[in-house]
Amino acid sequence: MGLRGVISERQRRFGEELHRLREATGMSGPEIGELMGMKGPAVSHTEAGRLSLNIERLHVWLDVCDMTDPDYRAGMAAMCQSSGRGWWSAYRPHVVPEALDLAEFEAAATSYSNYQTHLIPGLLQTKAYSEVIHEYAEKKVEFRLRRQQRITAEDATTPFRAVIHEGALRMMYGGPAVMRDQLNHLIDMARLPHVTIQILPFDCTVYASTDTAFMLMHGTHPRLDTVMFENPHGPTFLGDPAGVAAFRRKFDRLKGMALPPLDAAAPGPSAAFRDSWGMIQHIRYKLLGR
Structure with missing residues (x-):
């Protein structure tokens, strides 16, 4: 999948949340990428909002980062699955x-x-x-x-x-x-x-x-x-x-x-x-x- 040329604030925010979650665990991009089946550059692009993340990988990301709060997970899932169109x-x-x-x-x-x-x-x-x-x-x-x-x-x-x-x-x-x-x-x-x-x-x-x-x-x-x-x-x-x-x-x-x-x-x-x-x-x- 190609990188986004224009990044919406929702996409940017979603990537920032993923970045904060990973940083809190102390893992590097390549380390979490290995667990996710993603290459290091793909992790960086995802955290920058330039690359999308499917819902299955989002749940793995949240699990790896030990994020269990149901309200937070639901909010992140909604941001992940949104088309941005309305x-x-x-x-x-x-x-x-x-x-x-x-x-x-x-x-x-x-x-x-x-x-x-x-x-x-x-x-x-x-x-x-x-x-x-x-x-x-x-x-x-x-x-x-x-x-x-x-x-x-x-x-x-x-x-x-x-x-x-x-x-x-x-x-x-x-x-x-x-x-x-x-x-x-x-x-x-x-x-x-x-x-x-x-x-x-x-x-x-x-x-x-x-x-x-x-x-x-x-x-x-x-x-x-x-x-x-x-x-x-x-x-x-x-x-x-x-x-x-x-x-x-x-x-x-x-x-x-x-x-x-x-x-x-x-x-x-x-x-x-x-x-x-x-x-x-x-x-x-x-x-x-x-």
């Missing part, structure tokens, strides 16, 4: 490769944790808001709305938790009318039983490195969690256990710093109790006269 494949000519990788990871995730600084999270955006962000590029907007079905479809149950900085609520992308509708949409989304929204206010007195937006996609096992975060060069995916754990702790801290979750079912915020519902309603009220 609804997102049709958008390959229209969006960047990282967007396709994100959609693929989202499709396999068991839950999501999203922190946003100056934008409403993509999975919570209205069409009008998304049009402004994507400068009215029709296919990019369509792609974003299609991603949202993971949490908006009638049978959707995947938990989604968002912490949104107050700055994102006050940016006037598209003007007051677009932002009013966007804030109303946040309230509507909070009515979904699997969606939790919290607002991080400007007057928060604790610093927790709140400048980097990120999405944490939880796998079937914590070791298979993946983080996508923004940087000046574009989206970056992170699967290193220590790095992912740092983002997991960061999100837990952000949840503790943010206002209590938006409860759209409540009649209104208590005068003595600040919450995310009250923050959104306050900003929404100020937009009514604009």
Whole structure:
């Protein structure tokens, strides 16, 4: 089988997991290759994501590395057997490769944790808001709305938790009318039983490195969690256990710093109790006269 010329993030991550498992045993590539019936270069190419691994050899690899956790094994088997094709494949000519990788990871995730600084999270955006962000590029907007079905479809149950900085609520992308509708949409989304929204206010007195937006996609096992975060060069995916754990702790801290979750079912915020519902309603009220 030939080597892949283009490697998806899923394929890259699968290879990294195999590499970490082998490294933990202290075996070299040729040593595990001999047990697997593979030559040393084939092991290197597999760990780099350039070469596929069939499911039988995956189970042997996991056995050799003494990995018995059923959730981890199931997650690795799913990554191994995935074709990488899904609804997102049709958008390959229209969006960047990282967007396709994100959609693929989202499709396999068991839950999501999203922190946003100056934008409403993509999975919570209205069409009008998304049009402004994507400068009215029709296919990019369509792609974003299609991603949202993971949490908006009638049978959707995947938990989604968002912490949104107050700055994102006050940016006037598209003007007051677009932002009013966007804030109303946040309230509507909070009515979904699997969606939790919290607002991080400007007057928060604790610093927790709140400048980097990120999405944490939880796998079937914590070791298979993946983080996508923004940087000046574009989206970056992170699967290193220590790095992912740092983002997991960061999100837990952000949840503790943010206002209590938006409860759209409540009649209104208590005068003595600040919450995310009250923050959104306050900003929404100020937009009514604009």
